[in-house]
Amino acid sequence: MKMALTLARRGLGQVAPNPAVGCVIVREESDAPRVVGRGWTQPGGRPHAETEALARAGALAKGATAYVSLEPCSHHGKTGPCAEALIEAGIARVVGTITDPNPEVAGRGFAMLQAKGIEVTENVCAADAYYLNEGFFLTMSERRPLVTLKIASSLDGRTATHDGHSRWITGEASRYRGHLLRATHDAILVGSATAIVDDPELTCRLPGLGGRSPIRIVADGRLRLPLTSKLVRDARQVPVWLLTLPGGDENRRKAFEECGVTLIDIDPDKGGVMNMRGAMEALAARGITRVLVEGGARLAASLVRDHLVDRIEWFQAPKVIGGDGYPAIAALGIKKIDEAPGFVLRATASLDGDTVASFVRGT
Structure with a gap:
């Protein structure tokens, strides 16, 4: 077996x-x-x-x-x-x-x-x-995919310096492992700020595994992603989906669609921001069973806050950036320790000086 x-x-x-x-x-x-x-x-x-x-x-x-x-x-x-x-x-x-x-x-x-x-x-x-x-079980029981949050940070949980410099916090072995994660997920999700600032490709670039790149998804409620971004430019080669709020500018929506980008409308929650549980259900309805989330801090916080993160793959470099750096997860509004979402350590590994810890959601 x-x-x-x-x-x-x-x-x-x-x-x-x-x-x-x-x-x-x-x-x-x-x-x-x-x-x-x-x-x-x-x-x-x-x-x-x-x-x-x-x-x-x-x-x-x-x-x-x-x-x-x-x-x-x-x-x-x-x-x-x-x-x-x-x-x-x-x-x-x-x-x-x-x-x-x-x-x-x-x-x-x-x-x-x-x-x-x-x-x-x-x-x-x-x-x-x-x-x-x-992921398959969750689509049946909760109508949503498995969500894996991947974080690359310093020892004190910072992903960039105070002026936004982040390349590279972790080493080559960690980045290799991160690409393997991409190859084993159906989709990769980032927030609009990460997509704009980093202009990532979000593909699997390991030798022989280029064909295993996941669907690239951006949570972009206001359609801020530049039409000149790498994601949009090669959307016809590797699929790109935008999760957005209804009622966006029609000309901009049409421009994205003409570039081969798929737009998925997600209703807002009571606070007027994108309902992430609704977003996950929309992805499951389109056949997605495994989602890898790679940034940013506010997206991670919203998923953790809504108890949607099932696993965390936390890569840490042996460096300390300090409190003026960017946090891996934005504010959760927690007042008491027992309110904090819990995770259970499943495994750890050393990667040429870096450490990766694998967590699963606590019961």
Whole structure:
């Protein structure tokens, strides 16, 4: 199952709105178990992992065990049910992790297999399977994607000096890791101030992974992003979406659209600013399951304040900038410590002098 989960990770950032699934087919032979088929969800969500693994296994699938990192689907979509394909291939046993939260599946895949006499074992590595596809689960339970906040700062949580200088706080190894994060998310989100000041490309620029650049999204309520920005100039090569408030200047809206930029209207909250929960729901409705947020401080604060941040990847350089620098997260208006949103440390790593700490939202 660990192998199936590892295969599934290959699909992260490439398979939305589907989950990233891995499948390993094993024959129990006299000397030792033998892997006869491997598969993972292909870009765009099709073919599914089970279909890929069965194709590689061929006739050797008959009587074998299939390890699948999510319950096999049971409904007809663009392709037939994976549970049905496993049955037709003569699989004798299926080992699964966790029930598919899609209401069209929700246990029916396992039940279909059992009805045909196939032995089914569930809840193997279930916690790992949920973590891997948490974005897919959240789109089903909360109608929003997984939100990962990525921060690169000094030890005292500053992202730039008092005059705005920020390049480079962290080193090359940290930037490499940051690009890997981009490759495993469906979309990358920044605020309009970050997009204007930094004029970023927001692409994945690692060798061989250029095709895994996520959809670039800017939260720009007033359509301030310059039409000459890098994002707008190559919007037809790598998609760019603008989250904006309704009622913006029609000529400017038309100019963005003529450049290939997609505009998504988000209603304001009671304070007249963009409703970020509504924004996340709008992204989920468009098939986004994983969003990486890279700046700025006010956007980060609004997402944290609304309890929308599920994970934090915090890169810290061994430097101190001081209180006159720009904070990684703007003011939250917290008066008491027990009001502060909590996170749980999951892992840490050293990156050529920098440190990256991975956090998940506390319960």
